[in-house]
Amino acid sequence: MDPIGSANKYLAIAMEEYGLDDYTVAIENEESLNEEFGAFDALTGLMELGGKIAKGYADNKETIDGAIKLAGQAQKMFDKGTKTTQKGRSRVSSGENKMKSARSSKSMNRTQKKLEMARGKMQKINGQLQMALGEMRRQLAVTGVNDPDLQLEVVRNAFTKQYFDMDSSKKLEKVLLKKTILNMDKKLMEAFQRRNQDRVARGMRPLVASYQQPTLEYKV
Numbered sequence: 001m002d003p004i005g006s007a008n009k010y011l012a013i014a015m016e017e018y019g020l021d022d023y024t025v026a027i028e029n030e031e032s033l034n035e036e037f038g039a040f041d042a043l044t045g046l047m048e049l050g051g052k053i054a055k056g057y058a059d060n061k062e063t064i065d066g067a068i069k070l071a072g073q074a075q076k077m078f079d080k081g082t083k084t085t086q087k088g089r090s091r092v093s094s095g096e097n098k099m100k101s102a103r104s105s106k107s108m109n110r111t112q113k114k115l116e117m118a119r120g121k122m123q124k125i126n127g128q129l130q131m132a133l134g135e136m137r138r139q140l141a142v143t144g145v146n147d148p149d150l151q152l153e154v155v156r157n158a159f160t161k162q163y164f165d166m167d168s169s170k171k172l173e174k175v176l177l178k179k180t181i182l183n184m185d186k187k188l189m190e191a192f193q194r195r196n197q198d199r200v201a202r203g204m205r206p207l208v209a210s211y212q213q214p215t216l217e218y219k220v
Helices: 003-017 032-036 039-048 050-059 061-104 110-143 148-165 171-201
Strands: none
Touching: 003 110, 003 148, 061 110, 110 148, 110 171, 148 171
16 A cells, blocks of 8 residues: 555545645645745744734734634644654554564464464554545645545545555455544544534524535535
C-alpha cells in the first residue's frame, strides 16, 4: 500500500464529487503552507504595526478578524494532519520492526512467529491508513475545508473508493480499511444527529440524509 499516493488519488476523486477540487497539488512539507496561505505573513506584519493600524482595524474589523480566525483554523487542522501522518509513519516502522524481529527470532516457535508476524503486519497497515488520513486532512486544510465533519465525510468517501478499487488478494488490508470506514460512519452519524438536534432547538426543520449526497450542513 502506498499511503501518500493513495491519499492523493482518492481524495482528488472525492473532492471533485463534492465540488472541492480547486486545489492544484498536495502539500509535501510544512514550508509549503506559507506559500498557500500568504495571508499569514501579512497578518503577522499587520499585528507588528501596533497602534499605527488602529483606525484601519476599526474600519475593517470584521474582515480582519475573519481572516485571522480562518488562518488559525487552517493552521490547526494542518498541524493535526501533520501529526497524524507522523504517528502513522512511526506505527509503520514499529510494525515492520516487529515482523523483522519475529522472522529472525530463535526463541519463538513457528506458531508464535506467525502470530507476531500477523500483529506486526496489522500494525503496519493501520499505520499506513493513519498516514493516508493525515495527508488527506492536511490537503483539505490547505483548500480551506476546516469543518471537521466535512473533512471526515470527504475522507470517508475517499477511503470507500479505495476499498472498492483494492485487489481482492489484499484481504487483511480490506478488512482493516472496512473497519476504519465503519468507525467513520459511526462518527458521521453522531455528528449528523448532533447538528440536527441543534437545528430543531433553533426551530429549523431537521435535515434528511441521503445516499451518496452530502447534507446542506456539510457543503462548503
